[in-house]
Amino acid sequence: MPTTPPLTETDAIAPGPSGRLLRLFDGHRLTPTQRRIAHSLVRNAAEAPFLSSVEVAELAGVSQPSVTRFAVALGFDGYPALRKQLRELGLGDPDAVDARRETQHDVVRNEQQQAVLTEIANLQHLASVLADPxxxxxxxxxxxxxxxxxxxxxxxxxxxxxxxxxxxxxxxxxxxxxxxxxxxxxxxxxxxxxxxxxxxxxxxxxxxxxxxxxxxxxxxxxxxxxxxxxxxxxxxxxxxxxxxxxxxxxxxxxxxxxxxxxxxxxxxxxxxxxxxxxxxxxxxxxxxxxxxxxxxxx
CATH class of the missing domain: 3.40.50.10490 (Glucose-6-phosphate isomerase like protein; domain 1)
Structure with missing residues (x-):
């Protein structure tokens, strides 16, 4: 099991769960696709330990095998081992996952609405990391x-x-x-x-x-x-x-x-x-x- 690297300057703006995720990924040479997966997990830190590899792939816009390769690149046997580590880090809120899944099933969105909602989510994430000024x-x-x-x-x-x-x-x-x-x-x-x-x-x-x-x-x-x-x-x-x-x-x-x-x-x-x-x-x-x-x- 890989050890968690020390805090670096690059994640100084992300305290709390996001910061702990960044420390887990820091020090690894990741491909552009793997960086995209890492970024998606950081942005969804509250849900990350409870997401399936298929759900992570959907969030990042990549294939499910890419998520598995990402976990291996971090030194884990596969995605289940990575998810287990995320839970051991004390990350996550299962209620947030349930709420997101319910929203996905109950709300039909067109492409334009989804783009706006994505930007709103990006701004909400920015607001959360700016809690540390x-x-x-x-x-x-x-x-x-x-x-x-x-x-x-x-x-x-x-x-x-x-x-x-x-x-x-x-x-x-x-x-x-x-x-x-x-x-x-x-x-x-x-x-x-x-x-x-x-x-x-x-x-x-x-x-x-x-x-x-x-x-x-x-x-x-x-x-x-x-x-x-x-x-x-x-x-x-x-x-x-x-x-x-x-x-x-x-x-x-x-x-x-x-x-x-x-x-x-x-x-x-x-x-x-x-x-x-x-x-x-x-x-x-x-x-x-x-x-x-x-x-x-x-």
């Missing part, structure tokens, strides 16, 4: 202290990075958005570090571009602290991240939905404002300038 507060202190502050997001993560940088620039004196790849990207990271940057915040959403890993490698080489908002603590960027803040994406539609990562970004902005002594005055100055220019119609 320390990881967000630590990230906020790092972001507020960095001059300049680098905000990185490529491809699917570009929109989240752009939105964060747009609002951050209203309160932070020097925000630099990195939302395009190419040979200049690494130059901009190195130049920012030379200008005094100490922290880079990265939005990493699937599918994760190879260029993103190259950019984070350059950031670490330049001595920057990396804070990452990712779809999972098992994202490929985890090994290049100093402080991981996971927020699940929805995959019910043809393109992923990212309400929880966006919400986590706004939570970080709020916490960063609290760490910046001049944030309120900068906002007031912006509002006065905007009014003078007639920038907004309402």
């Amino acid at each position: 320390e990881p967000v507060l630590r990230a906020a202190r790092l972001l507020a202290a960095s001059r300049p502050l680098l905000v990185l997001g490529l491809r699917a993560g570009a929109a989240q990075a752009h939105g964060f940088a747009y609002f951050a620039a209203k309160v932070h004196p020097d925000v630099r958005l990195l939302n395009e790849g190419g040979s200049m990207l690494l130059d901009r990271i190195e130049q920012a570090a030379q200008a005094g940057a100490t922290t880079l915040i990265c939005f990493a959403l699937p599918r994760h571009p190879r260029e993103l890993l190259e950019a984070l490698t350059a950031a670490k080489r330049a001595g920057l602290t990396v804070v990452t908002v990712a779809d999972s603590a098992f994202a490929p960027v985890a090994g290049l991240t100093d402080l991981m803040l996971p927020a699940a994406v929805g995959s019910s539609l043809i393109f992923d939905t990212a309400c929880a990562p966006m919400m986590l970004g706004r939570v970080l902005l709020q916490a960063m404002c609290d760490e910046l002594p001049g944030a309120v005055s900068r906002l007031e100055e912006f509002e006065q300038a905007a009014a003078g220019r007639g920038l907004f119609v309402g």
Whole structure:
């Protein structure tokens, strides 16, 4: 029976049952499919010890044999042994499983409804892990202290990075958005570090571009602290991240939905404002300038 690895930085935002699950999985080299299964179990920690391998496969959107291979990859003889370990860890609430099964049988949902309900579940999970505010507060202190502050997001993560940088620039004196790849990207990271940057915040959403890993490698080489908002603590960027803040994406539609990562970004902005002594005055100055220019119609 494998032993439970020690607590790591990547699961610092997930106290309680979710954190205990993360510690069980930490230190194992998992395939993308296996990371998806692990992430589904973390998100459904209250139900995990009472789910069948078929139900786990349905939650993760994988085949039942993939769940068995996942258990073996963790060092167990099969899924029953893994489920037994989950119960011994004191995880789970059988009533939650019964309630979910009843809901599945009683409610008929179309594809659009299911996508919305998935996003609601992602936000509820985010609310539960934010019960421990320390990881967000630590990230906020790092972001507020960095001059300049680098905000990185490529491809699917570009929109989240752009939105964060747009609002951050209203309160932070020097925000630099990195939302395009190419040979200049690494130059901009190195130049920012030379200008005094100490922290880079990265939005990493699937599918994760190879260029993103190259950019984070350059950031670490330049001595920057990396804070990452990712779809999972098992994202490929985890090994290049100093402080991981996971927020699940929805995959019910043809393109992923990212309400929880966006919400986590706004939570970080709020916490960063609290760490910046001049944030309120900068906002007031912006509002006065905007009014003078007639920038907004309402």
